[in-house]
Amino acid sequence: MIDQRRRKYLAKLAAKLRDFYTAQHQEQEANIKLTATEKAKSQLDGFMEAGLISQLVNKADLQKALGEAHFEVFKKTRDERRKQLTKETGAKLDWSIYDEPTIFRKID
Numbered sequence: 001m002i003d004q005r006r007r008k009y010l011a012k013l014a015a016k017l018r019d020f021y022t023a024q025h026q027e028q029e030a031n032i033k034l035t036a037t038e039k040a041k042s043q044l045d046g047f048m049e050a051g052l053i054s055q056l057v058n059k060a061d062l063q064k065a066l067g068e069a070h071f072e073v074f075k076k077t078r079d080e081r082r083k084q085l086t087k088e089t090g091a092k093l094d095w096s097i098y099d100e101p102t103i104f105r106k107i108d
Contacts, residue, residue, distance in 0.1 A: 002056070009056045010065060016044055017069030025073050041102070049103045059104060066101065 023037045051057040057065075070078050078099075 006056045009051055010061070013047065013051065013057075013062075013065050014069055016040075016047060017065060018073060020044055021070055021073035045101065045103045048101060052103075062101065 020037070020040050023040060027033060027037060048062050051062070052059070067078060070081070074081050076084070
């Protein structure tokens with residue numbers, strides 16, 4: 001029973017992640033910022049937190065799902081995309097703070 005719920009959760013998470021990354025990709029291509037993407041990010045963070053709280057998934061599961069969905073949409077890893085964006089903007093930013101999803105980050 002738990003395995004079935006876990007599979008359903010991971011399938012729904014993968015769909016939500018693909019939708020989110022697709023919206024990000026469209027924003028990047030059109031060079032615009034959509035407010036819907038911020039709302040979707042908040043909902044996605046909540047969905048991932050719910051998976052953790054209900055113990056359907058762990059952080060490693062979420063990281064794997066994030067990486068797979070990102071690669072599916074952008075055809076590159078999150079690190080590769082980060083490096084490309086840094087080169088395009090010419091900025092010397094420390095993107096490592098964004099390695100983890102927002103729900104995992106601790107604010108000091």
